[in-house]
Amino acid sequence: MESTKDWYRSKTVWSALVITIIGSLGLAGFGRLEGEQETITEFIMQLVTIVAGIIALIGRVRAKAKIKPPSGTLLLFLLIIPVMIIFPGCSNVQMSPEYAQLTAQSAIIVAELERRCIDANDIEACRAGLSEAAKTLDLIVDALHGVDSAKGGDL
């Protein structure tokens, strides 16, 4: 293994990069979809990871040349890629199917309490309904800020 080749000509490096990106996508919540969509996305992600892993293994076993390391700036750029993928996951609202369902259920319950409060002049529905609805909104705000509501959230 005397000769050298540029890093970008290495199947091992590209495979490792694909695995890193797929892992970062999962961490950023890209796999969090509903039902069939989730199953398909997870399957594709796992398939790509497996293929990339196999290519990396074959590439390593068959390697004939040393890899010339990338320049410092390029290395920095390569390391930043997963960070760039994770950051949008932090800034965008990622609502899991379970959270979306509970929020929708809450909207239905609060709407019914409001109907009873207005139409039937039900005082309990007015007071407790408004109080619980306010708590729900606080919980959603906590979720937006990534805060644990049980530990000093808005609730």
Added chain:
Amino acid sequence: MSAVDELIRGLPDEYHDLATSYVNLLTDSTFEDIEGWIDLISQGKWEEAYDQLARKMTTSDLIAEQQRINIALTQLNKANAEHVDIQKAMVKEALLISLALAKAKL
């Protein structure tokens, strides 16, 4: 096994818990009403089915249900906060490694 249980068994797995938890609220309904309600769930119109249930709940039931939802949301917020903390720690580590590499190259 009752006819209603039979209908619930025919639903996709993800709707079993939902149907089993709430079908008791429909005890004073006719079999056709219950069948219609289960039909809504099987068609994926669970919000419409849940709205029908909400209309049958007493005010105390509605408030208890909203409290249950808030508890479940609190638990999800805890898991979400942990996930965000891991993300932040990973970003910090990646940036620190990048910085260390950049400094070594200088």
